[in-house]
Amino acid sequence: MQDWWENTFPKGRQMLTITDANEASVQIAYGEKGTGKPLILVHGIASWSYSWRHTIAPLAEHFRVFCIDAKGHGFSDKPLSPDKIGHQIIELQRIIEALCDEPVTIIAQSLGALISLALVQQKPELCDRLVLINVPIFLNTLPTWWMQFLAYLPLELVQFVDRSRLLKKTAPLARGITGYFRREVVADPALINPTDVYWITYPYIEMEGAIAKYAEDIQLSIKVIQGISSDPTNFIRTVRENLANTHTPCLILWGDRDRWFPSSHGEQLHQCLPNSQFKLLKNCGHDASGSCSEQVNLALLDFLL
Incomplete structure (x- = not known):
């Protein structure tokens, strides 16, 4: 199968070196396409740049588009050292500062949207326009049973499974399971196809460390959620306030039709953000950019142009 990066970006996959939140040097994978004002695409958890596959080209007709893999995701480094709550905010800031010398437009989905919103609150000078898609800001638990299971599974066990390359040895089964569970994030199961499933699962099947870092992010997430009401310095609580x-x-x-976070959360967020617009995407699930790209792209261009 042809390389997705090479088919999507003029220079294929590029690598950027940043210092992460642990003050260690890490390599961040990214693609760049188009010219003009810089625009950053930020994916969610258990995802990578491929989630923006239908959005890159339309935006690149008007902007200089950067599509990044967050640390621990996709083709970026997956260091063994444990991360701290909120590390993604620091790392997204450093990625933007390394790639761009002017304020950027940020378009972000799911956890990436929450991270981007937090960054814009802390460093408003970095971003002059923001698009948030299906943001987990008013959640009170992890959205699926399998995330909750992974949140309490011993991380050492997950790391052992990762090192054993069990998913690579059982790749057809892993893709089949992924295809089935994608029904949670798309409104129309007919949109699930083998090519998408292949690329969505590629880093987790082919790259050591991807599963372990995903489990680690899930376990950090449950700690944040559990501390919303009790910890005045809680990450999500601070963003809300x-x-x-x-x-x-x-x-x-x-x-x-987002089964993870109801659209009422979006309406509530709109009421809380003083300079915001809200648009409901019809017959669309959680993975809006991957499964409802026509609606998403029209809304983006209408807002940005």
């Missing part, structure tokens, strides 16, 4: 003071122009997109 700062919404009224967040003035960056913002478009909120939400799938009306």
Whole structure:
């Protein structure tokens, strides 16, 4: 199968070196396409740049598009050292500062949207327009049983399974299971196809460390969720409390059939953000960019142009 990076970006996959939140040097994978004002695409958890496969080309007609793999995801480094809550905010800031010398437009989905919103609150000068898609900001638990299971599984066990390359040895089964569970994030199961499943699962099947870092992110997430009401410095709580003071122009997109986070959360976020617009995506699940790209792209271009 042809390399997705080479088929999508003029220079294929490029690598950027940054210092992560642990002050270690890591390599970040990214693709670049188009010219003009810089625009950053930020994926969610258990995802990578491929999630923006239908959005890159339309945006690149008007912008200089950067599509990044967060640390621990996709083709970026997956260091063994444990991460701290909020490490993604620091690392996204350093990626943007390394790639761009002017304020950027950020388009982000799911956990990537929450991270981007937190960064814009902390460093508003980095971003002059923000698009948030299906943001986990008002959740009170992890959205699926298998995430909750992984949240309490001993990380050492997950790391052992990862090192054993069990998924690579059982790749057809892993892809089949992934295809089945994608029904949770798309409104129409007919949109699930073997090519997408192959590339969505590729880093987790082929690259050591991907499964372990995903489990680690899930376990950090449950700690954050459990501390919302009790910890005044809690990451999500802080983002919520700062919404009224967040003035960056913002478009909120939400799938009306998002099974993970209901569209009422998007409406609530819109009411809390003073300079925001809200658009409901019809017959669209959680993976909006991957399964409802026509609606997403039209909404993006209408907001940005």
